[in-house]
Amino acid sequence: MAARKQQGGRPRDSRVDEKILRTARELIDEVGYPALTVDQVAARAGVGKAAIYRRYGSKAEMAFVATMHEQSLPPWAGTGSLHGDLLALVRTYHARMAAPAARQLAPALISELAANPELDSRFQDTFMAAEQAGFAEIIEQAVARGELSGPVDPAMAHVLLLGSLASALYILNLPVDDAMVTDLATAATAGITALADRHRGDPGGAAETPAR
Structure with missing residues (x-):
C-alpha cells in the first residue's frame, strides 16, 4: 500500500517507506506532533526531504500514515x-x-x-x-x-x-x-x-x- 501513488520514475523503495514512518512515530513520541518537522524526520531517517514529499503531501499526512493507516x-x-x-x-x-x-x-x-x-x-x-x-x-x-x-x-x-x-x-x-x-x-x-x-x-x- 502507498500513501501517494508515484507518478512514473523508479519504483518506490519500501525500505525508505518504513524508515520514514518509523522515524515519524519515534519523533512524535519524543517531541510531540506540533514540534515535529519534516526536516527532523528526513535527517534522522537519512533520506532527503524530497523523498518524503514524493510520498506525502504534508507533515500531517505523513504523521497520520505513520500512526493510523494509509490511504x-x-x-x-x-x-x-x-x-x-x-x-x-x-x-x-x-x-x-x-x-x-x-x-x-x-x-x-x-x-x-x-x-x-x-x-x-x-x-x-x-x-x-x-x-x-x-x-x-x-x-x-x-x-x-x-x-x-x-x-x-x-x-x-x-x-x-x-x-x-x-x-x-x-x-x-x-x-x-x-x-x-x-x-x-x-x-x-x-x-x-x-x-x-x-x-x-x-x-x-x-x-x-x-x-x-
Whole structure:
C-alpha cells in the first residue's frame, strides 16, 4: 500500500517507506506532533526531504500514515457476521489508535484539520473515504446475508463505531480494554441494525454518503 501513488520514475523503495514512518512515530513520541518537522524526520531517517514529499503531501499526512493507516486499506476479512466484522475492525483500529504516537497526534491533528479546510478536504477524500468504503463493504455483506433489512449510510456506521472509539480514547481518556472494544462493536451492531430497520421501506431514509 502507498500513501501517494508515484507518478512514473523508479519504483518506490519500501525500505525508505518504513524508515520514514518509523522515524515519524519515534519523533512524535519524543517531541510531540506540533514540534515535529519534516526536516527532523528526513535527517534522522537519512533520506532527503524530497523523498518524503514524493510520498506525502504534508507533515500531517505523513504523521497520520505513520500512526493510523494509509490511504488504501486492505479488504476486511469477512467473519460471517456483522458483529464479528465490526469487532475485527475496531480491534484493528484500537491497536493503532491507542498507541502513544497516535495519542500524541490526534488532538493536534483535529485542531489543524479544523483550521485548514484544504487539508481537511484532502483527508476526507482519502483517509476517511477509505474508512467509509470499508464500512460500506461490511454493510453490503450483512445485507446480502440477511442480517440487515436494508442498507445503512456508511458514514453513520463510521460514527457509531470509530467515532465512539476516538471519543473514548482522546476525549474521555478512558482505559479502553478489549472488553470495552467488544462492547463498542456490540453497540454499533445494535445501532446499525436499528437504522436498517428504521429505514426499511423508506427508499430515502438510508441515503448514501454524498459524493465529494
